[in-house]
Amino acid sequence: MNSKWICIVYSFLVLSSSLYFGTSASPLWLVAATAGYVLAQTFEKHIPARLPLQLILLIAMHSLSGTLWCLPLYLLHMCNLFYNIPSFRTALWINTLLMLTGVIVALVRQPAMTETTLTTAYSIISCFIFACLYRKIYYDIEHQKQQLTNEKKHLSTHDALTGLYNFQEFHKQLEKLGGSGEPVILVLMDCKDLKSLNTTNGFQGVNKILKQVAQLLRIIFPEAELICRYGGDEFAIVLKTEDVDQSIHSVTQQMAVEFPKLTGIEINFGIASYPSDGMAKDDLILVAEHNLYMMKRESWLKREEHMLRSEKLRVVGELASGMAHEIRNPLTTVKGFLQLSKAGNYNIEPWYDLIMDEINRMSMLTVEFLQFSRPHVTQFKIQSIQNCVFRVLSLLDSETTRLGHHVQFDHDEEPVLMLMDHDKMLQLLLNLIKNAFEAMPEEGRVHIHLYTLEKQAVIEISDNGKGIPESDLEKVFIPFYTTKDSGTGLGLSICHKIVQDHEGTIEVESFVNKGTKFTIMLPTVGMQQPEAAATSGGTKVSV
Incomplete structure (x- = not known):
């Protein structure tokens, strides 16, 4: 049951009590005022000045009934005024006038006794205070409701970790920007080796790095229309521009040089521009993802080449170490025999066969090594x-x-x-x-x-x-x-x-x-x- 029907019910209670106890000096006028008030409540949508009319009829009912049974109606109207009028000051002034009017009407209709006067004033003023309290409670609830609504909307459109737009909201916003017809640049970036840091830094350390990346992107691209966490360790940036080529050159410089210098994290990125690379949102994303993939592939090939080169150098080092070790042994033997021959007046006959065996061993080793390596x-x-x-x-x-x-x-x-x-x-x-x-x-x-x-x-x-x-x-x-x-x-x-x-x-x-x-x-x-x-x-x- 809404307030309109509560007012109608209470108006009939006021009429019935006044007629039953005989407190009304003009019953016919009271019936007319009550009927007008009920009609004003029933057809309020069709009455241009319904609020002043309802308040006038309420005061008339109060004056003609000669009772305080109208107090709930005063309270309901005061609460409705605080509810329907956005300006608190305006609603306060209207309610204050309504309260004073009600007090004056009650004092005029009631006997001039101190207790009756105080009771009447106390009742109507209490209704005013309760209405003000109702407004505070109502607006507190509405404020909390709005906060929860905003928080829910933010959580549904933003990434909880970085505070950037999430994947779904990014697609919606990008589609809107594409519909505007203005040239934009889409940048998709992927942080290298960030997943591997989970094993060394733990997921909390990686989460901290992702937050720092998001904060740095806001600093590097303050004019960006959109910055979003595209997924995992991938981010997306959308920039409006007038000179597409100049903007692409600037973004490439920032991504390739400044960002790794500030964070120590190497990145891959792909760039696409609207409308040259695509008129539709999906076409633009497809081009950017393709360019990102090609940069990832090139980076992977360079890494593999570096690893292969390192492995070759390692193998060469091991071969050189092994070869040096294998040759050093017979050379040491030959050197020792030559030293002995010097002491024996260069007579190498006792050790000739051993020296030749060691020389043949080195020769065989060299032949096999050349056969293996070249x-x-x-x-x-x-x-x-x-x-x-x-x-x-x-x-x-x-x-x-x-x-x-x-x-x-x-x-x-x-x-x-x-x-x-x-x-x-x-x-x-x-x-x-x-x-x-x-x-x-x-x-x-x-x-x-x-x-x-x-x-x-x-x-x-x-x-x-x-x-x-x-x-x-x-x-x-x-x-x-x-x-x-x-x-x-x-x-x-x-x-x-x-x-x-x-x-x-x-x-x-x-x-x-x-x-x-x-x-x-x-x-x-x-x-x-x-x-x-x-x-x-x-x-x-x-x-």
Whole structure:
């Protein structure tokens, strides 16, 4: 029930009580005033000056009724005045006049007694005070409601962490700016490596950095129409401009130089301009995201190039260190023998063989190192891998017999053809089988198994030797790493390079005191006629 119907109900109560107790001197006029007041309340929307008319009729009802039953009506009207009139001063003056009028009417109609006068004045003044209190409470509630509404709107349109526009609101505002027809520049920026800082600084540290980035963007671009947190560590800026080219140059300078200098954070960014890069909002964002992606890609390629260069320098350093170490040992030996020969009147005959052995060792080391490190020309031809294995077995036949080992070769009858360098393949197989011989005790067994698997030739070379410890298994292909008392440590590294040159893979599996198995997978070329095989050979430079 609203205030209008409450006023109508109370007006009938005033009329009924006055007629029942006989307090009205003019009942007919009271009925007329009450009827007019009810009509003014009922059809208030159709009456131009409804407020003055209602107040006049209320005062008339009060005067004609001769009772204080009109007090609730005074209170309701005072509250409505405070509610409907925005100006507090205006509503206060009207309510004060209404209060004084009500007091005067009550005093005129009531007997001139002190108690009655005070009671009447106290009642009407209390209604005025309650109305003022109602206004304060009402406006406090409205103020809180407005604050909550503004806060809700802010939370729905702004990012809670940085205080910038969020993704959804940014799209709405950008669409409005695009509709204005004025040239604008859209900048999408992405902070590099910010996610990786979560592991070192924690999410609170990263959140602090994001807040600083948002604050700095406000400082660098005070004239920006929009600044938003586009998502995660991405931000977007929209600038109005008259000279698009000049503005793009200025923004590029600020993003590429000033921002990293102030924050210490490298960024990627993409720029698009309206209307040259697109008339619609989505087209503009697409161009900016594409430019951002291209800058990210270029940055990633530079980083990969730097990492590759660093890795190459590291490998070169390790090779140089290993080479220096391997050469220093025989040089120290030769130096010691020469010093001894000087003391013995330069007679080197007792140490001649040892000196020559050390010199031969350095020569072999140098040859293997050059073979491993420098580019070399390889002659690739389509040949049968079975023939290579048979060739290796014939070369090792005398050594196999001398050492008392047994070699078993299992293969399919159908030849397995590969595009390969015959000499390099022989070197690969010889190194692996000789390593197996050296790892086995007397009368060891070497098993060579050749088969095809999904257009790949698989060569398994296994032995029953002493095996390789698990801790050393991952290091066997590292240059200069060896577990032998003698050797350069380059044999398996050379094998690995030969397999790589043939676009294949090599794996090792070993169990201590049980044996080791090397598995080589190389691409095949299928069956071809000898004439075709002869014409398809070529030369390939491998680095």
